[in-house]
Amino acid sequence: MNYYLLKIITLVCLFYLPLVNATGSLPSILDYYPNCSYNIIEKSAVKIKAEQPLSEKLRLSLLAKLRNKAKIINADAIIIINKDVHEINDMSSAHAKKYIVSYKAEFIEDCQTHGKNNQQLTPYDHHGKKIQKTFAIHTKIERKFVFTPPNKPKLNHPIITNTELSLEKGIYGINIGTSYQQVIDKFGEPSIILSMSTSELVTGYGRNHWLHFQNGKLVKVQSKLSIVSPVLLNKVPLRDFFDEVPWVIATKINQKSSLSEVKSAMMMDLKLDDQKEVVIKGHENSLILTFSYKLNEFNEKHYYLDGFSLESNNYSEAKFQGEDQRRAQFSILGSLISNLNQGNSIDVELLKSELGQPLGRITVSPKSYIDIYNLNLLVGVKKSELVSIQIREELFRIKDDLAIMTPWSLGDFVQGKSIEELHNFFPADIFELDNKFQIDTEEYQLTLLFDDSAESMMLYEAEVVIY
Numbered sequence: 001m002n003y004y005l006l007k008i009i010t011l012v013c014l015f016y017l018p019l020v021n022a023t024g025s026l027p028s029i030l031d032y033y034p035n036c037s038y039n040i041i042e043k044s045a046v047k048i049k050a051e052q053p054l055s056e057k058l059r060l061s062l063l064a065k066l067r068n069k070a071k072i073i074n075a076d077a078i079i080i081i082n083k084d085v086h087e088i089n090d091m092s093s094a095h096a097k098k099y100i101v102s103y104k105a106e107f108i109e110d111c112q113t114h115g116k117n118n119q120q121l122t123p124y125d126h127h128g129k130k131i132q133k134t135f136a137i138h139t140k141i142e143r144k145f146v147f148t149p150p151n152k153p154k155l156n157h158p159i160i161t162n163t164e165l166s167l168e169k170g171i172y173g174i175n176i177g178t179s180y181q182q183v184i185d186k187f188g189e190p191s192i193i194l195s196m197s198t199s200e201l202v203t204g205y206g207r208n209h210w211l212h213f214q215n216g217k218l219v220k221v222q223s224k225l226s227i228v229s230p231v232l233l234n235k236v237p238l239r240d241f242f243d244e245v246p247w248v249i250a251t252k253i254n255q256k257s258s259l260s261e262v263k264s265a266m267m268m269d270l271k272l273d274d275q276k277e278v279v280i281k282g283h284e285n286s287l288i289l290t291f292s293y294k295l296n297e298f299n300e301k302h303y304y305l306d307g308f309s310l311e312s313n314n315y316s317e318a319k320f321q322g323e324d325q326r327r328a329q330f331s332i333l334g335s336l337i338s339n340l341n342q343g344n345s346i347d348v349e350l351l352k353s354e355l356g357q358p359l360g361r362i363t364v365s366p367k368s369y370i371d372i373y374n375l376n377l378l379v380g381v382k383k384s385e386l387v388s389i390q391i392r393e394e395l396f397r398i399k400d401d402l403a404i405m406t407p408w409s410l411g412d413f414v415q416g417k418s419i420e421e422l423h424n425f426f427p428a429d430i431f432e433l434d435n436k437f438q439i440d441t442e443e444y445q446l447t448l449l450f451d452d453s454a455e456s457m458m459l460y461e462a463e464v465v466i467y
Contacts, residue, residue, distance in 0.1 A: 026067040029078045029126040032119040036111040047102030053085045075107035080124035085431040156188040166250045167287040176285045178218045194360040197318035206239035220311035232395040259303040323374045325356045334411040340443040346386045376408045389464040418456045
């Protein structure tokens with residue numbers, strides 16, 4: 001009995017040994033095209049049907065299939081030229097969606113390379129992931145912009161030791177009436193700058209301190225800016241001091257203090273107005289405390305301090321200046337997509353000059369920023385190269401008639417259009433996952449988001465990531 005068992009084990013080992021050895025010598029997947037005249041033995045493809053098209057196990061399985069297939073025909077190396085994901089109608093599965101995921105590749109013979117000079121990236125790397133390509137940017141138009149990122153190895157974020165916030169002494173050593181440059185000298189560069197009006201500039205330090213300037217002077221500081229939507233706020237980088245250190249008023253009143261605690265600390269009989277605010281007027285400035293409430297077990301309202309505003313008594317809120325360039329800006333984006341489809345590079349300075357003056361800028365890092373061009377449009381730049389175009393449903397909570405009447409557009413893709421209306425513009429290899437449609441090209445990736453709460457799914461957001 002032991003003899004036969006030993007014989008079976010020996011046969012199994014002899015059968016698997018060549019496979020183990022072969023695995024170690026499978027043809028490699030190249031990250032770069034050879035800089036020599038190589039021969040394409042065969043163009044082939046591998047595919048798998050799966051419920052999870054983005055899983056790691058699936059990707060590794062497909063790559064193994066490619067390498068084994070190349071080994072069979074004695075290819076020396078593999079160049080992946082395309083990846084395709086599409087949903088299929090599988091009658092055997094009533095619940096889970098099924099997808100066909102495939103890689104197309106060239107199986108090649110090796111050739112004598114000449115170092116690494118002039119080597120070009122392949123479309124996909126040896127991990128089967130699309131390689132991001134950079135563009136050579138040639139500046140054609142010089143133009144000064146209000147929002148220019150600092151040309152420094154790191155942003156100026158000085159340490160702030162003064163934590164006092166009061167009606168008499170201002171905020172952290174800065175008083176109402178201080179000049180814009182003095183504020184920059186004290187607090188450093190802001191995280192976000194907004195120029196929503198011709199008469200007012202708003203700067204944000206982190207997500208919880210908003211400073212308003214008129215005629216170059218500080219006229220208001222507040223902890224919340226109601227016009228900024230959560231979508232935009234989440235793109236603003238956090239700042240340690242301004243976001244992580246809870247603000248304290250007059251060294252006694254903490255954020256989230258109850259109304260009774262505020263009354264006791266200030267020794268005043270404070271009363272909430274219709275806006276759930278307490279206004280404390282000084283000779284030149286006013287401190288406004290904003291309260292929110294929670295219902296206790298007896299359904300009684302428990303008020304707590306939620307925000308503050310310190311402003312000049314002469315402050316008058318500026319009105320949004322409107323979006324007169326909106327239609328032209330989206331038309332320019334349509335031309336940009338067309339240029340990318342033709343393999344043309346994007347001149348960032350020329351693009352910015354065509355889009356016009358932005359409404360604001362979010363500084364992400366010393367060499368990376370996001371410009372805000374209208375109530376929907378964000379343009380990301382990193383190291384002087386265009387990296388993304390984001391079109392969001394709501395960046396600001398502002399009623400603008402032109403924005404309501406003029407939906408955003410990105411070439412053939414128009415806000416509010418249904419999947420059925422846009423279906424003819426989808427390429428055959430579009431990737432679909434729930435309410436998300438993804439188009440991959442050699443130059444960019446376009447993601448379209450559809451509202452799945454309505455019967456007819458409508459396009460509401462889009463994003464282009466430039467390779």
